[in-house]
Amino acid sequence: MIEYLCGWAYAGLLQLLTPFYLLRLWRRGRQEPLYRHALGERLGFYPQPTEHGRLWIHAVSLGETRAASALIGALRDRDPSLRLLLTHSTATGREAGQALLREGDAQTWLPYDTPGAVRRFLRHWQPRLGVLMETEVWPTLQREAEAASLPMVLANARLSEKSLRQGRRFGALLRPAARRMTLALAQTEADAQRIRAMGTARVEVAGNLKYDIAMDPALIARGRAWALQLGRPVLMLAVSREGEEAALLAAWAQQPLPRPLLAIVPRHPQRFDEIAGLIQAAGFTLARRSQWGDEPPADALQAEVWLGDSMREMPLYYGLASVALLGGSFEPLGGQNLIEAAACGCPVLAGPHTFNFAEATELALAAGAAERCDGLSAAVLRGLQLCGDAAPSRQAMAAHALAFAAAHRGAAARMAGVILSLPSRRPRP
The missing domain is CATH 3.40.50.11720 (3-Deoxy-D-manno-octulosonic-acid transferase, N-terminal domain)
Structure with a gap:
């Protein structure tokens, strides 16, 4: 009886809310x-x-x-x-x-x-x-x-x-x-x-089906070609969520020059303009991916921050990045999926909140494909260390990432x- 009444009340409430749903x-x-x-x-x-x-x-x-x-x-x-x-x-x-x-x-x-x-x-x-x-x-x-x-x-x-x-x-x-x-x-x-x-x-x-998602090799190759054009490492906040971008920009401003390129790829496209405003308000020069085609223009190559405001190009961004900070894991939001990053051979730094993808994260940590950091400031410091690593640590993590992704298909x-x-x-x- 209780289940019946709850179902009846649920259906009735949704019917009442239908006009508001359509308006939204x-x-x-x-x-x-x-x-x-x-x-x-x-x-x-x-x-x-x-x-x-x-x-x-x-x-x-x-x-x-x-x-x-x-x-x-x-x-x-x-x-x-x-x-x-x-x-x-x-x-x-x-x-x-x-x-x-x-x-x-x-x-x-x-x-x-x-x-x-x-x-x-x-x-x-x-x-x-x-x-x-x-x-x-x-x-x-x-x-x-x-x-x-x-x-x-x-x-x-x-x-x-x-x-x-x-x-x-x-x-x-x-x-x-x-x-x-x-x-x-x-x-x-x-x-x-x-x-x-x-x-x-x-x-x-x-x-997990996400181990079987095919990464577009052409997009990965384009990202790596852009990294060569830049001539400097790239630290990326991947699939970022509310609150993380502002905290990252504050931490980034405290780091000494010269800094790697900072890339931010938000989770939700409706937030692209908002994040662009945050970057500019923080005093950084900004380049938006949506404003160029196959090749970044000269002013983009000199920019301090890139905003990944395009859709279905995550393999490109993972190919570009030297290290990725895992979005959603630095606020209590459960983290985003790191399997795609691993399949592209991109090392990942995860924050403390990864309950949405708990087992995949733990497996990646155990495989050496990812590391966990206590918070965003710690992740920035570790990311800078890895970006300055010419060979061993970062390259080892990249190799472990590819092996980890392949092992679970x-x-x-x-x-x-x-x-x-x-x-x-x-x-x-």
Whole structure:
């Protein structure tokens, strides 16, 4: 009864908040116009009929879409005739997902988690099976999928201790959603134990898809060529989050000249202008990646700080950097994924907060691909030491990073085999 009442209250609250949700999307569309695209899809309305029976993969944002790219490649290797439905919640996810589409595939927004929107979505598309990436478990979606006899898989699944505590706090709402999951393919055994504790019955450990993401060698090579043009080391804050950029700039201003080039690559594109303002307010000369093409101009080569305000170029930035500071780990935000840096052979310095990617971080530390620092000031000092190291330490870390990334590949093939072996729902006439 409590679970029923919580579900009813949750659905009712979301329905009341629907106008505010749409207004928020419209406002975000001022900076990222894709948010204003096809707003009707957010509510489960579609202009024309479509084919049924696609395999549905939901990747909420850019990171999940990149992980999904490895899984999609493995699925297509096993079934070249596979037709996909890709859904996303963010503009960066949808934009990145467009590159994964082939003839016969489709792409749309994930509907708002209200009963009407979800039912319209499932009735219109009638997928044969649903795959949610990493953490995307929604109460209404899971309930309506079960009612429609649609198998649901949580792929590349992860659940931190913090998220488990939060899940238990809202257990009357989230436990039923976890129980309705057909299968969870967890990144680690620790993730699997926490997912079982939330109520999912069938959980298998399959590894982390992010080790299987293909790094664009042309982008890495371009970054390394730019590093040669600069003729000086590059210390980069990679995938930075709120609060980290200002703290880094304050610490950087205290370092003696000459300094390496400082590069900052924010996590969220809507913050690009904000970070540019912070850099200029701190008194540094700024060059923005978005303002040039394949080669940096002369004034950029002389700048003190580069702002990485471009999308889908992280391999370029990791190729450019001598050392990367791991964004999200110097504030209590859980850290970002360091696997991509390792795959590009870039040494990483992590802060104290890495609970979102705890096992990958610990494995990288043990492999010598990364080091942990107590805070941002300590990381800056260690980064400067490594940037001044002509050979041994930095080069050893780079070699360890490549070996670490290579040693953990194979999750995509394992997950693809399991997913394609599951029984699929037959589309209704």
